[in-house]
Amino acid sequence: MTDKKTKGLDALAQLAKEQGGRGLPPVHLWHPEHCGDIDIVIQADGIWMHEGTPIGRPELTRLFSTVLRKDPDGYHLVTPVEKLKITVEDLPFRAITLKDVEGHLVFDTDQGDTVIAGAEHPIVVETDPATEEPAPRLHVRADLWARISRSLFYELVERARPVEGRLSVRSGEAVFALGPVGAGVE
Structure with a gap:
């Protein structure tokens, strides 16, 4: 072997x-x-x-x-x-930086990938039912995802606005829900 x-x-x-x-x-x-x-x-x-x-x-x-x-x-x-x-153990990549480029959220990963959040690269936030902790991730390529760091998630929450009862961020034309308004993600 x-x-x-x-x-x-x-x-x-x-x-x-x-x-x-x-x-x-x-x-x-x-x-x-x-x-x-x-x-x-x-x-x-x-x-x-x-x-x-x-x-x-x-x-x-x-x-x-x-x-x-x-x-x-x-x-x-x-x-x-x-x-x-x-x-x-979790996801293969970590999203470690975030910047806004002309209304698009641009992330860099720990492995040198640059990803523009959008329809092809969504931000998904799952919530642990036991702890109610959010677990945000970003699609990088194929079926590979990056865990969004806690500090970047807080940056996203600061940028977020209520949309149909959900705290949401926009990247270009895409809108991503971070969690319900008033549910601990504020």
Whole structure:
């Protein structure tokens, strides 16, 4: 199994060299056989771990994030010839900055993605029924989402206005409900 893990990491490193900043690889077109699991965990706080140790090189986690895909059986790092299952404790990305650009909410993720909230990239807020804590997220690509940090959620709440009984924010033409007016998100 170690040989497959090493081979998988080597293949990903080679892919990074080939990509050279040209955008995201077409992981949706790649359908290799499942090669097994690799001991990579994306913790709930966004830290990427390999065999129990934090991956300290941001370039490497960025590379991994570009070949990450969520399939019905979980998250995988995918190359044209390999598919390795990893563990994601919450969501694979964190939205860490927010700015308003001409009426559009623009987020940056911890892995270098820039996402403009809108119909194709919605903001969704689920509320934990037991704690009533909001859990905001932003669609990044495919079936990959970013957890919106608490501080950014507070920024969204500050920008929000009541719309049909819901505290809502606008990004371009899209409107996203953050929660009911007067329900602790104020």
